[in-house]
Amino acid sequence: MKIIQCWDDGVLNDIRLTELLRKYKAKASFNINPGINQMHERSRGWLYKDVFAVYRLTLDEMKEVYKDFQIAGHSMTHPDLTKLDEASLKAQLDDCKAFLKDRFKVERCGMAYPGGNYDERVKKAVKDAGYLYSRTTKNISGPLPLNDPMELHSHCHFMASEFWDKYEEVRRQDGIFYFWGHSYEMMDDEALWGEFESKIARITDDPKVGWSDIVDLF
Numbered sequence: 001m002k003i004i005q006c007w008d009d010g011v012l013n014d015i016r017l018t019e020l021l022r023k024y025k026a027k028a029s030f031n032i033n034p035g036i037n038q039m040h041e042r043s044r045g046w047l048y049k050d051v052f053a054v055y056r057l058t059l060d061e062m063k064e065v066y067k068d069f070q071i072a073g074h075s076m077t078h079p080d081l082t083k084l085d086e087a088s089l090k091a092q093l094d095d096c097k098a099f100l101k102d103r104f105k106v107e108r109c110g111m112a113y114p115g116g117n118y119d120e121r122v123k124k125a126v127k128d129a130g131y132l133y134s135r136t137t138k139n140i141s142g143p144l145p146l147n148d149p150m151e152l153h154s155h156c157h158f159m160a161s162e163f164w165d166k167y168e169e170v171r172r173q174d175g176i177f178y179f180w181g182h183s184y185e186m187m188d189d190e191a192l193w194g195e196f197e198s199k200i201a202r203i204t205d206d207p208k209v210g211w212s213d214i215v216d217l218f
C-alpha cells in the first residue's frame, strides 16, 4: 500500500510537524497561501478553539521548514474559489503557481481547494492553470481513485476515529491511502502530538506500506 498525506495553511506548528515526520522518514505535502504569509515576519492568524493562537510561518523560513517535503498551492489568499469571477479565479491560481515555481522551484504543482470549496467551473480553471491535482475535503473508503485528479478526495482527517478502519481496508486491497489535516489542530497538546507520533511510527514500521509524494502519482 502507498500512503500519502498533506497539510494546509502554512502555520508555525508545521515546524514541529516536519521535525516529527523527518524522524520517521515520512513524506508529506504542504499546501500554502503565498498571498497571506508574510515574507519576513510571522503573523498572528486566528484563535483555534478559543485557546490556541495560530501563527503563520514566514515565506522566508518555509524553504528550510519544508526542505525534504513537497510544497503545493492552496490559492493566493484562501478565498472560496466558487464565489470569484473568472479574472479573480485565474489570478488566485496563476499567481500562486508562479510564486511556488519562482520561490520554491515547484515544477510539478498540486493544490488543495481552500475550505474544500469547488465546482465544475473551478475544477476546469485549476486544470487549465496547469495544476496536476486538487484535493477536496470529501472522505472516501476503499482504494483512492486517481481518475479525476481535479477532484482528489482523501480517506479522512488525521484525527478521524475511522482512520485505522479505513487504513486497514485499503491495506488489504493494496491501494493508496490518503489523509490530511492542519498541524495547529494539535496545538501544544502533548497528548495529541504523542498520539500522532505513534500513528506515524506504526505506518512507517508497517512493511506492507510505503510513503509516497502525491505529485508522483500523476
Ligand SMILES: [Zn+2]
Pocket: 008, 009, 074, 078, 114, 115
Ligand atoms: Zn486552508
